[in-house]
Amino acid sequence: MQRILPCPTPSAPPRPLHDRLASRQLEQRLAASLPPHTLMQRAGLAVARLAMAWQPHAQRIVVLAGGGNNGGDGLVAATRLARDWPQRDVAVWWQGAPERLPDDARWAWQQARAANLTWLQAAPEHPPDLVIDALLGLGLDRPVRGTALAALRWLQACPAPTLCVDLPSGLDANTGHWWADAPPQPAAQRATLSLLTLKPGLFTGHGRVVAGASIWFDDLGAEPEPGTAAAWLVAPGGWPDTAALRADHASHKGSRGDVLVLGGALPHAHAGIGMGGAALLAARAALRAGAGRVYAALLGDAEQVPPWDMGQPALMLRSATAALDSDLPERATVVAGCGGGPAMATLLDAVLARCPRLVLDADALNALAQRPDPEPLAARQARGWWTVLTPHPLEAARLLRTDTATVQRDRLAAARTLAERWHAVVVLKGSGSVVAAPGLTPRIVASGSGWLATAGSGDTLAGLLGARLSTLPWPAPPEDLQAAVADTVALHGTLPEHWPHRWPPTASDLLP
Ligand SMILES: NC(=O)C1=CN([C@@H]2O[C@H](COP(=O)(O)OP(=O)(O)OC[C@H]3O[C@@H](n4cnc5c(N)ncnc54)[C@H](O)[C@@H]3O)[C@@H](O)[C@H]2O)[C@@H](O)CC1
């Protein structure tokens, strides 16, 4: 058994995530090679052991078990707890029907009937010391209804520590969609033990909210075939390598990468609305991440451009016109769009045609969404040029011509579709950011929290991406580009963790 979150080693290699179909195929293959019920026995024992390791003082334990194999795992766990920890009071609230039990779960139910367990007919009157949630698992692919919904509502409201078996009941294994007509409740006192495989839904969509702070994994002895993963889970890696930067005595500012941030509409250029801060946030982040020279080109008249950035005088400010009149678009990694406003639309063609290393964010994405033709991006891909798109769910919906709910309903699918349609590496931002690239298995980033939900944190990410791409060896295979982008998103997700105060950080606190 291994702990997955919080990530025990920051530089752990990516882990495969398997969807419902691949998990079921693996389960069938493994079950066929073992004596009957072995897998369920292993699963139930793993649950019982983790329950007692996690909540060693729990005396009154309630196992909420459904009528499928997830419930079967719960029944085995209840039987083992009653047998191996006899001083505990173990009660089962079972939601199944004997005539509809699958084979393994029937066996587990028969074992449980013979064990020293209390069988509840309704929700317990008082919260126990520990709940084991084995109501619904991998099998859930439609809205929860009937008695299961009533049980799920009790579970969501119950203040007791809860260990979820395989998946939190109500969560879709593939997508992280929440299937219940009862709002998912975040809970610090919730943990999940994923069995056989790790599922994508645990790490994106509603997964991070409902799975709890602590995610564990037991493969039950399974060895997935290569090429069967639906996605890879990425932990924060070692970039930027500050020790290596310091030890590189032969380096100079010209060897550390140039970044041009193109955005930040000045008030006179955008109906009195100033968004220069967004470009400065991105530019400051690029500088902090180690880029040698960072230029911030603002949209508006040259004489309105402030002479310097008081917070980061090392930044070089200029107008977008001046930047486009220079060789910076060809030479630097260009981050376009942060706070650019509608004027970005007039610059998009030039940017697409001239910038070999390009990150498009915010208003550059909105400008892109207004033109249905992906041909300029296909041409960039054919030339081996890099294009990274960083939409949040609403920008993704505009690019896909759909709505935010549809994007969020299946974030992996949305990111994959965007990457294929726009011939680009796509970062679909939000809880469990997805990094998709044409023809490659997507990556899901495990870091990040609600502390990033503040205006400007996306600009910081765009700047970090600019810095990362500016030193990535050129040309790079698509796999390396996708991995570098995912590592950067993972690093961005860890930034709030360094914040020492009780109040949450602002975007400019993330990388001052
Ligand atoms: N068979 C085995 O040996 C193993 C089983 N495992 C467990 O098996 C689980 C998968 O089992 P199943 O395929 O039986 O699926 P589940 O137990 O997740 O779900 C099926 C049950 O839930 C009910 N149900 C489904 N959707 C519902 C809805 N929307 N509203 C109300 N009730 C609903 C069904 O009527 C059925 O009783 C995994 O999550 C895992 O816990 C794993 O531990 C691996 C080993």
Ligand SMILES: Nc1ncnc2c1ncn2[C@@H]1O[C@H](COP(=O)(O)OP(=O)(O)O)[C@@H](O)[C@H]1O
């Ligand atoms: N609840 C959350 N959990 C994890 N990451 C989040 C959360 N909310 C926001 N983020 C991250 O913060 C950033 C916000 O980006 P964006 O919405 O573009 O902000 P802005 O445009 O204000 O800069 C993204 O990287 C996103 O993934």
